[in-house]
Amino acid sequence: MSDITIPEARQAAEHAPAHKKDTQGVKMGMWLFLMTELLLFSGMFLLYSVYRYYYTKEFHQAGMETHTMFGTVNTMVLLTSSLTMALSIAAIERGKKWLSVTFLSSTIVLGLGFLVIKYAEWSTEIADGIYPGSPKLLQHPRGFELFFAMYYLMTGLHGLHVLVGCGILITMLIFIIRGKITQDDPVRLEAAGLYWHLIDIVWIFLFPLFYLVN
Template sequence: MSSIDHSASHVHRDDVGSRLGMWLFLFTELILFGGMFLVYSIYRFNYQQEFHLAAKELNTLFGALNTIILLTSSLTMALSITALQKNQKGLSIFLQSVTILFALAFMVNKFFEWSAKFHHGIFPGSETLLEKSNGEILFFGLYYIMTGLHGLHVIIGVVLIGVMTYFTSKNRITSDNYVRLESAGLYWHLVDIIWIFLFPLFYLIT
């Protein structure tokens, strides 16, 4: 028996089960985005020239910058868990906050990127867009729905990590009970992985 005897020690806890549950949820996310990647792949196959032409409208610099931001936010998220494992609560809270800041920076970038597109008249259903070829309309439709859904996940991630930061500060997540932070981390890394595929498939096909 464990000699650590704090009040919660008799409460049943299954961290492995919790993490496995989180992974199962991530698989449903994989299917959600996977379906969209299926649609993307078949339209790209059918409209290769149009996809290349349409992708020229996207700003590679914005995409690359957002990739770096998201990868770095994944790093700070992973480090925040290590910090907590090492019982460095303050550092963990700092790293979680930095993760949130990076996520917000990603969204600000996305805002400017989409604004520029809207300014050029490229948005779903716009006259400028409808004058273009079928393939280009499909490309931008997929661009908006896939990066949009991804952006929604980033916003959810901000809220989720924010709650974890609050929990950590209130000692509801501690160095020997941090499975919730780990699960939030798993979610955040999945959002990162999806972007790892979105970036080359939309920004780098010129």
């Protein structure tokens, strides 16, 4: 039993040898999954926008309390990891296995780095008494607490995705090293890449909403 058994795509059959792996099918499955991820986050974005509309002033003030520095650095870390991800795929397509491994490892390191920075950021905030239900926040008008509830929820959910993404990428790393992902069959790495880039895109939107309100 192979890893992803895909009966051949008969549509494309005319210019393809029989028993060909349906790479487009795998990518299509991934894209559809990404759509569901996007809509999962969109529920949160909707909540955020409505509450921001209700509590414009409070959200603005609360936004001053987040650390723009952490946010900016993390954005750059994640964008760079997206670059190395893309480069890793480009390398495997040229048959440069170890170059691809190098790039992919950097992606994983950057992803984990993102999580470490995130952890430091949350620790600082919680130490400052900024967390939902904290005595400090309860002194502020109530939109304040909502802002931070949304902040922890959305960055937390995103962080969870980064963690899962790292897990997937480590699996892919093993596949490349063992020769299961090759120049001729890079589709699983491509699919993993798509997932990783989506995580990046979500962050691109989280960044201005939580860090750039000063």
